[in-house]
Amino acid sequence: MNMKKRFRSDRVLCYFQTEWKVLLAVTLSGLIYNLGLLAGPWFEGEMAACLIDILNGDRFFSDMLALVLAYVCAIGVVQFSRYIKRFYVRRFANNVNRRMKHILYGSLVQKSRRTLSEEGAGNVMTKAILDVDDCAECMRKFTTEIFDTGVALLAYAAMLLFYDWRLALISMIFPPVSYAIAEKMKGIVQRTGAAFKEQSGVLSAATLDRATNAVTYRVFGCEQERSAAYEENLSAYERSAVRANIWNASLPPIYRIISMAALVFILYFGGRNVLGQGWTAWDIAAFTTFVSCFTRLAVKSSSAAKLFNAVHKAQVSWQRIRPLMYAPETPGTPETGAPASLTVQGLGFAYPGNETLFSQVSFDAKPGQFIGVTGPVACGKSSLGRAFLCEYPYEGCIRLGDRELSEMDERTRLGEIGYLGHDPELFNDTIEHNVLMGDKGDAWKYLRLVCLDEEIKKMPEGIHTLVGNGGVRLSGGQAQRLALARTLCHKKPLLILDDPFSALDRNTERKIFENLKTYAADSVVLLIFHRLYLFPEMEQVIWLKDGQAVMGSHEEVKETVPEYATYK
Ligand SMILES: Nc1ncnc2c1ncn2[C@@H]1O[C@H](COP(=O)(O)OP(=O)(O)OP(=O)(O)O)[C@@H](O)[C@H]1O
Numbered sequence: 001m002n003m004k005k006r007f008r009s010d011r012v013l014c015y016f017q018t019e020w021k022v023l024l025a026v027t028l029s030g031l032i033y034n035l036g037l038l039a040g041p042w043f044e045g046e047m048a049a050c051l052i053d054i055l056n057g058d059r060f061f062s063d064m065l066a067l068v069l070a071y072v073c074a075i076g077v078v079q080f081s082r083y084i085k086r087f088y089v090r091r092f093a094n095n096v097n098r099r100m101k102h103i104l105y106g107s108l109v110q111k112s113r114r115t116l117s118e119e120g121a122g123n124v125m126t127k128a129i130l131d132v133d134d135c136a137e138c139m140r141k142f143t144t145e146i147f148d149t150g151v152a153l154l155a156y157a158a159m160l161l162f163y164d165w166r167l168a169l170i171s172m173i174f175p176p177v178s179y180a181i182a183e184k185m186k187g188i189v190q191r192t193g194a195a196f197k198e199q200s201g202v203l204s205a206a207t208l209d210r211a212t213n214a215v216t217y218r219v220f221g222c223e224q225e226r227s228a229a230y231e232e233n234l235s236a237y238e239r240s241a242v243r244a245n246i247w248n249a250s251l252p253p254i255y256r257i258i259s260m261a262a263l264v265f266i267l268y269f270g271g272r273n274v275l276g277q278g279w280t281a282w283d284i285a286a287f288t289t290f291v292s293c294f295t296r297l298a299v300k301s302s303s304a305a306k307l308f309n310a311v312h313k314a315q316v317s318w319q320r321i322r323p324l325m326y327a328p329e330t331p332g333t334p335e336t337g338a339p340a341s342l343t344v345q346g347l348g349f350a351y352p353g354n355e356t357l358f359s360q361v362s363f364d365a366k367p368g369q370f371i372g373v374t375g376p377v378a379c380g381k382s383s384l385g386r387a388f389l390c391e392y393p394y395e396g397c398i399r400l401g402d403r404e405l406s407e408m409d410e411r412t413r414l415g416e417i418g419y420l421g422h423d424p425e426l427f428n429d430t431i432e433h434n435v436l437m438g439d440k441g442d443a444w445k446y447l448r449l450v451c452l453d454e455e456i457k458k459m460p461e462g463i464h465t466l467v468g469n470g471g472v473r474l475s476g477g478q479a480q481r482l483a484l485a486r487t488l489c490h491k492k493p494l495l496i497l498d499d500p501f502s503a504l505d506r507n508t509e510r511k512i513f514e515n516l517k518t519y520a521a522d523s524v525v526l527l528i529f530h531r532l533y534l535f536p537e538m539e540q541v542i543w544l545k546d547g548q549a550v551m552g553s554h555e556e557v558k559e560t561v562p563e564y565a566t567y568k
Pocket residue numbers: 351354357376377378379380381382383384
């Protein structure tokens with residue numbers, strides 16, 4: 001079954017379909033508003049004629065009052081329906097924005113760590129916030145302009161043709177010129193927009209780095225240097241923002257001036273019409289109506305050109321977020337696999353473009369067996385653990401039961417492997433939620449396994465204590481054990497624990513190890529470790545150094561590798 005329901009870019013219209021109720025409200029209020037707009041020029045023409053009558057008549061005050069009242073009422077109705085229409089258009093845009101972000105976040109959380117880290121936090125943040133905002137804003141403008149511009153433009157054009165078709169044709173040459181120019185300027189608007197988005201991503205990453213490492217920079221006295229580097233990013237961001245905004249903001253007035261240029265002809269030929277020397281005989285009301293109608297048409301058509309700019313800008317954003325705009329089916333919790341033996345044969349690994357880190361690692365392990373992995377710093381211990389996550393291709397084979405890991409689909413693999421890396425990856429929620437991760441169950445059981453229960457009982461909020469982003473409100477050892485409790489709460493047939501006790505004292509470490517042996521009796525556990533005093537209790541040991549792997553029992557490796565024997 002196809003796990004992903006592809007979000008088709010050629011079906012942006014589906015948003016319009018799903019928001020049909022809001023759009024119905026937009027249509028109704030838009031129609032009233034447009035009727036008001038269309039009646040506007042005629043009304044103004046008639047008012048101009050009335051004004052002349054009033055100035056020549058003898059009931060100046062009462063007639064003037066009636067005229068002003070009629071004008072205020074007409075404006076009131078039009079503006080009220082405009083307000084209602086705008087309200088619903090905004091609501092439509094907000095709903096679309098929320099849905100797009102929901103889809104985008106949904107697909108982001110399913111990306112591998114590797115993809116996310118390659119993309120960079122800043123770029124991900126820009127996509128998730130700015131790019132979605134630009135797309136939703138374009139849809140808002142588009143919806144607004146369909147009513148404000150599309151309908152009105154047609155009606156104004158019809159009115160102009162009705163009053164004097166020759167003059168109407170001359171005047172209407174100008175607005176399309178502004179569209180053509182807008183289309184020509186598309187390239188530069190898109191280029192500067194894309195550069196701005198990229199710079200915005202760089203600045204977000206720099207801001208994140210500054211906030212996360214603020215203390216380190218202060219302690220090492222490199223605040224000034226970092227501030228200067230940040231200032232550089234800020235200046236580059238400002239420059240790209242100015243460039244993008246100049247093209248965005250300076251073009252619409254030019255489009256308007258071009259559209260309005262036809263007024264010169266209207267004043268000349270319209271004046272001749274009023275004097276009875278032109279193509280059609282006009283009174284002053286017809287002249288005012290024509291001028292007013294054309295002015296509105298020109299304003300509206302420059303709005304259409306402005307809309308082109310917004311569309312070009314949104315196209316850039318859409319290209320950036322398009323790969324993320326699919327709606328993954330709610331995956332739920334992956335089904336935990338049954339206990340199974342692990343067979344590793346001739347395993348080798350290299351990061352793309354780098355030399356082989358290790359090769360020819362072979363061992364077998366049954367459920368309940370512990371494999372200790374050790375070796376000098378940077379020999380590839382963590383990389384050996386991560387090879388099981390299949391983020392990068394490996395050589396040889398890793399079989400769990402009779403299935404090759406790299407051939408499993410990702411969801412199945414998630415149900416087979418539990419991984420705890422160096423970073424505890426705690427999120428800003430309660431201790432309980434950090435353990436259960438949305439599952440139901442008794443978090444205390446797992447906190448007891450990792451010897452954290454007593455400390456938590458002493459906290460004023462107990463298990464409901466908020467741990468802060470990344471667990472900043474916990475000590476290093478507490479954060480490490482909380483992350484281990486979470487891994488154990490979601491136990492899998494293969495558990496990879498990368499240095500899970502590095503921040504603990506020996507006593508606690510031993511207690512947890514004993515608990516682990518009992519609790520994980522039906523899992524294969526790969527324990528990456530620096531200190532060796534627990535290794536005699538492991539079923540097998542892997543010693544890594546200089547790309548070579550030595551495997552066997554603790555005693556066997558001790559005999560083969562003198563350096564291993566000297567490890568404490
Ligand atoms: N994502 C990566 N891309 C490229 N090289 C990497 C990557 N991660 C690690 N390395 C390199 O692989 C080598 C082994 O790193 P690894 O983290 O596996 O070592 P380790 O034995 O776990 O180290 P330590 O004992 O310090 O925890 C290092 O030289 C490191 O620079």
